[in-house]
Amino acid sequence: MSGGDGISGRQSGRLSAAAYFGCVALLTLAGVGLSILAQPALGHDMLQLMGLERVPQADSASFYAKRVTPLLETRCAACHGEKRQKSDLRLDSFAGLLRGGKHGAVIRPGDTKNSELSLRISLPSSDDRAMPPSGKPPLTEDEKTVIRLWIAHGASGVLRDIAGAPKPVAEVKLPELDTARVEKQRAPLAAMVRRLQGRFPGVIAYEARDTADLEINASLRATDFGDADLQALAPLAARIVRADLSGTAVTDASLPVLAAMPKLKNLRLSGTKVGDIRGLEAAPALKSLSVVNTKVSGSALAAFKAKGITVYGGGDGP
Amino acid sequence: MDREPETRVRVWDIPIRLFHWSIVVLLCVSWFSAEQGYMRAHLVSGLTLLALLLFRIAWGLVGSTTARFSNFLHPPRRVVGYLKGLAGGDKIFHAGHNPAGGWMVLALIAVLLAQVATGLFANDGVRFHGPLALLVSEDASTRLTDIHGLIFNFILLLVWCHIVAVGFYLLVKGDNLVWPMITGKKHRARLPAELNIVFTRLYIALLLLAVSAGIAAWIMIQGDSIL
Incomplete structure (x- = not known):
């Protein structure tokens, strides 16, 4: 090659390939080693890897x-x-x-x-x-x-309480709604509920989205809702848990229907013409009764109170 | 002796030399800015790299002889032959990239391009995302970010190979490849007997660079408009 003379003068100062690559290998190893050693947590990592240091664990009650x-x-x-x-x-x-x-x-x-x-x-x-x-x-x-x-306080994994720590925020978890189960429960009466809801708009509703129980509120229909109307709701009687008949035209004649509702818990009869409520305490699930502004006498309420039913109004009360 | 003008011949044009050293600087800037969290600087540095890479590909097609892919990409058999000759102490000189170096150039361009491309879609999971990251799903962006981090290791590997090779030529073969990449000139004694280098005019380089920069700027503007 024509360039032979031009480079021959430097031959003596050159490294052999073996020496060069040996140096490269050493330098590379040193560089890689240093970069590993430069990692801050290396010491702990190595000791933990060799089992000479315990991996820090926090107590589950800490x-x-x-x-x-x-x-x-x-x-x-x-x-x-x-x-x-x-x-x-x-x-x-x-x-x-x-x-x-x-x-x-x-x-x-x-x-x-x-x-x-x-x-x-x-x-x-x-x-x-x-x-x-x-x-x-x-x-x-x-x-x-x-x-x-x-x-x-020392970033401890065991310390349980720290004085002055803000109170934890209460966590509320809503249960998952099992729609299929609810649909199944509602199915036997679903068609009837829909039909009566059409006949008495706004009066009949499910108590909650996860139940087949019903509540009726006829108070807004006032005197347009009477004994015959309540009688019409009889097919749903087994499911009614709450009934607000305040200010409606229902009379004592409806009381046997209400007393026969097996799940009825809350009943409002305030402002109605009911007077003789004897026998109503037989409603098996009844928990509270409102008879404000009615002719219900105080003496009639004793039987209710004896059964642990809370009564609002009646007698001389408000 | 080396500095005598008549013994030295121009082999690298200005665009190639500027490209080479700009890449060196931009790689350092990109690494440092990412490491320190200067993400705006990282973005600008990455898009500048993109512009330069696009330019280099174009220059590899229409640029000066020593810049062209057709000049330095040789069949694998020739590369192997060259490497065997190198190990055997052959003194074969090349005006531009040698057969092994040619593939190194292509590998570096490919890996850098992949790095820039993934960077466009990456996010740092905190406050910054690449200009085109919002065009893909968050999952895809996160995956590309991981790849962006992985490719950096390949870049390091290629840079290491490159420097080791340059060191080999300098210290073992006595052939300084760094100085010509600065001055553009090689010693006549380290060049093939027959030289036929045609230099493409500089204004063509400027034109190509303008187009490449335009593409990078357009991507950046697209990114801003997605926001």
Whole structure:
């Protein structure tokens, strides 16, 4: 090749291929080694891997498990959890929380001021470093206090109570609605209910979305609703748990019909023409009775009270 | 001796040299900005990379001789032959990329393009997302983000190979490839006897760069308009 002379002068200063690649291998190993050693939690990871250090576990009855865990899981774990580990930080376990992320520990037990976690949640949401980041709802003051108190008290996994901690917010869980079951319960009378609802608009309704029990409220129909109308509802009698007949035209003649309703719990007869309610106490499920502004005498109520039925009005009462 | 003008011949045009060193700088900026969370800077750096990569592909088709894919992409058999010759101490010189380096260029362009493409659809799960991330589902965006993170390792690997190869030429073969990538000129003694390099005019490069930059800018504007 024509260039032979041009490069021959440097031959003596060159490395052999073996020496060069040996150096490259050493440097590469050193670089990889250093980058591994530079990981903040490496020491703990290695010791735990070799079984020489116990993986930190929190007691299930601890303040951490009861108060801190739910908060971290709902507010932090989406980005610092099983699916994603932003900055190599996991906040979905006690061990992960104590381990910290690629920038080191996020908690200094007992030192709230210098704990990164406490600092980040305390920043205004306009700050780039605020956590949760802007666009996501910040922690409430109570939630921040829970985390700060827990760190201030040593970030313990066993400590049960911390004085001055905000009370936990009660959690209400609504049971799942089993629509098929409800439909099945309602089925035998469903057609009848629909027909009577058409005849007496606004009077008949299911007590709740998860039951086949019914309540009737004829008070808005006032004197347009009388004994014959109540009689017309007889096919539904077995299902009626509440009946508001206040101000309607029903009379004592309807009382046997009401007394025979097996599930009737609350009955309002205020402002009606009923007077002699003897026998009504036989209604097996009756719990309360309103007879305000009626001619029901005080003496007639004793039998009701004796059965534990609460009575409003009647006699000399309001 | 090296600096005597008559012994040195231009092999790399200005666009190739600028492209090369811009990629070096932009890779560093992209890594640093992502690491530190300067995501706006990361976006600009990534889109600039995209523009440069598009330009490089076009320049590989219509650019100067040493820039063209057809000049430096050789069949695998020739690459193997070249590497065997290299191990055996052959002194075969190439004006542009050698047969092994040619494929390295293509691999780097492909991997960088994949990195930029996934970045367009990525999100950092916190406050930032790529300009086209809202065009795909959150799940898809998250998956592409993971791939974006994975590809970075391939980039590191290729950069490592590249630097090791350049070091090999410098320290073992006595052939400094870095200096020509700065000055554009190689020592006549380290070039094939017959040279036939045609340099494409600079205004064509500027035109192609303008079009590439336009495409990148358009993507950025699309991203802003999706918001």
